[in-house]
Amino acid sequence: MRTAYSVETVRSAERALMALLPEGALMQRAAAGLAAACADLLGRVYGRRVVLLVGSGDNGGDALYAGARLARRGAGVTAVLLAPGRAHAEGLAALLRAGGRTVTPGDAGPAIRRADLVLDGIVGIGGKGGLREDAAALVERVAATRAAVVAVDLPSGVEADTGEVRGAAVRADLTVTFGAHKPALLVDPAREYAGSVRFVGIGLEPPADGAVLEALQHGDVAALLPVPGAESDKYRRGVVGVAAGSARYPGAAVLAVAGALRGGAGAVRYVGPAGPAVLARFPETLVSDRGPREAGRVQAWVVGPGAGDDAAAVTEVLAADVPVLLDADGLRLADRDAVRARTAPTLMTPHAGEAAALLGVAREEVEAARLAHARELAARYRATVLLKGSTTLVADPDGGPVRVNPTGTPWLATAGSGDVLSGLAGSLLAAGLTARDAGSVAAYLHGLAGRFASDGAPVGAHDVADALPEVWRDVRG
Numbered sequence: 001m002r003t004a005y006s007v008e009t010v011r012s013a014e015r016a017l018m019a020l021l022p023e024g025a026l027m028q029r030a031a032a033g034l035a036a037a038c039a040d041l042l043g044r045v046y047g048r049r050v051v052l053l054v055g056s057g058d059n060g061g062d063a064l065y066a067g068a069r070l071a072r073r074g075a076g077v078t079a080v081l082l083a084p085g086r087a088h089a090e091g092l093a094a095l096l097r098a099g100g101r102t103v104t105p106g107d108a109g110p111a112i113r114r115a116d117l118v119l120d121g122i123v124g125i126g127g128k129g130g131l132r133e134d135a136a137a138l139v140e141r142v143a144a145t146r147a148a149v150v151a152v153d154l155p156s157g158v159e160a161d162t163g164e165v166r167g168a169a170v171r172a173d174l175t176v177t178f179g180a181h182k183p184a185l186l187v188d189p190a191r192e193y194a195g196s197v198r199f200v201g202i203g204l205e206p207p208a209d210g211a212v213l214e215a216l217q218h219g220d221v222a223a224l225l226p227v228p229g230a231e232s233d234k235y236r237r238g239v240v241g242v243a244a245g246s247a248r249y250p251g252a253a254v255l256a257v258a259g260a261l262r263g264g265a266g267a268v269r270y271v272g273p274a275g276p277a278v279l280a281r282f283p284e285t286l287v288s289d290r291g292p293r294e295a296g297r298v299q300a301w302v303v304g305p306g307a308g309d310d311a312a313a314v315t316e317v318l319a320a321d322v323p324v325l326l327d328a329d330g331l332r333l334a335d336r337d338a339v340r341a342r343t344a345p346t347l348m349t350p351h352a353g354e355a356a357a358l359l360g361v362a363r364e365e366v367e368a369a370r371l372a373h374a375r376e377l378a379a380r381y382r383a384t385v386l387l388k389g390s391t392t393l394v395a396d397p398d399g400g401p402v403r404v405n406p407t408g409t410p411w412l413a414t415a416g417s418g419d420v421l422s423g424l425a426g427s428l429l430a431a432g433l434t435a436r437d438a439g440s441v442a443a444y445l446h447g448l449a450g451r452f453a454s455d456g457a458p459v460g461a462h463d464v465a466d467a468l469p470e471v472w473r474d475v476r477g
């Protein structure tokens with residue numbers, strides 16, 4: 001499991017560690033890892049031109065010490081001091097001793113134009129708000145060059161705790177982060193600014209239960225997948241009910257069933273007007289022409305994909321005492337009090353637009369502050385919320401670490417892809433996973449299936465569903 005910690009937690013773990021170590025030791029560890037990452041990126045250090053953007057805090061100190069290490073290996077290093085009188089004094093002395101030089105932001109143009117590599121040490125976890133004007137102007141100049149950009153700890157200008165980007169910020173090719181991941185490195189939009197992320201361990205030990213974000217990895221998912229044993233039969237593996245599709249959108253039913261058949265439940269029961277279309281594609285489906293209440297026993301329901309205005313099906317499903325996944329039209333048709341009153345788990349799977357409609361805010365607001373809105377929606381509905389997007393989030397209503405999915409790909413932004421996801425997650429619910437595990441495991445598998453199916457080319461939602469068995473095999477190794 002990859003975990004991310006708040007700035008407050010990182011700072012208190014740093015204080016505890018610093019008390020045990022000689023002064024400056026942590027910064028030396030950070031700078032050594034940073035310089036090594038830069039050297040890897042450059043391939044050859046000798047003769048390269050490196051520019052350091054140096055702010056007034058310890059983030060700038062990291063950059064200065066790393067710059068000194070690169071200068072000792074023969075790089076030409078120029079530090080642009082944003083606040084000349086307040087730059088990290090020992091770091092600056094080390095750089096000058098190693099043969100580096102300094103310039104003011106006003107004189108930095110030529111060095112930036114010629115740079116092979118720019119290190120962003122403007123701000124790290126001490127940053128507040130977007131970049132200030134002078135720093136933003138400098139960063140704009142860097143963006144106009146071909147230099148590789150390495151962010152120190154975080155891309156300057158992003159909000160470390162939330163992943164929000166409220167003003168100008170650095171766009172890095174690589175971020176080298178120290179001691180612990182910060183939420184901004186995992187959640188969009190900030191994650192996109194970070195480029196690829198390299199972790200440098202400096203001996204920090206944040207408390208195991210103090211994470212604000214978690215990202216499942218292959219091994220975690222493998223351990224959660226429902227695998228049948230010798231005693232299993234189709235009912236013990238769980239039956240998932242799918243109430244989806246309409247005369248206008250029969251395809252949504254087919255795709256939700258396609259996902260559900262690959263999610264680990266022993267059987268899929270379908271109710272709704274798209275029975276013939278579902279059976280034509282998946283003859284193994286148990287099709288009922290009655291409403292959800294009369295359809296027979298299931299261990300979880302999926303309701304909503306392509307459902308049009310069938311409010312009765314949504315109401316019946318919400319009244320069932322089994323886990324329910326609410327998606328698409330189901331989100332719009334569900335009565336909030338009915339969701340809040342449920343005692344069995346509810347998993348809501350909105351994209352940003354649907355979440356915005358439920359919260360009464362603009363879609364852009366949700367996209368700008370995904371973490372806060374996922375939490376808010378979960379609290380308002382007392383339901384687990386899976387907020388779809390480039391970094392899908394899964395938030396429980398009673399707090400705890402939010403799961404963030406690391407496997408997504410933009411190729412998944414294709415019609416019907418969400419229907420496959422809801423069938424898949426519903427199937428995992430029926431197989432007995434908690435709403436949080438079902439949502440995050442489904443997002444993980446679905447993201448990988450998108451990658452496998454696409455391999456760099458456009459895909460249809462049915463391709464994603466078809467790739468799921470291969471993904472299971474890959475994850476189970």
Ligand SMILES: NC(=O)C1=CN([C@@H]2O[C@H](COP(=O)(O)OP(=O)(O)OC[C@H]3O[C@@H](n4cnc5c(N)ncnc54)[C@H](O)[C@@H]3O)[C@@H](O)[C@H]2O)[C@@H](O)CC1
Nearest residue numbers: 014026027056057058059123124125126127128130132153
């Ligand atoms: N504390 C530690 O033990 C360690 C800290 N390290 C580094 O230290 C960083 C934290 O250092 P600091 O606490 O000094 O804080 P930062 O260096 O992140 O930022 C604080 C400084 O930036 C300025 N600033 C804040 N917001 C700004 C904005 N929007 N635009 C421009 N300037 C802004 C502030 O005036 C302040 O002087 C970490 O991110 C990491 O890079 C590492 O050396 C590892 C060890």
Ligand SMILES: [K+]
Nearest residue numbers: 123152154156
């Ligand atoms: K930085």
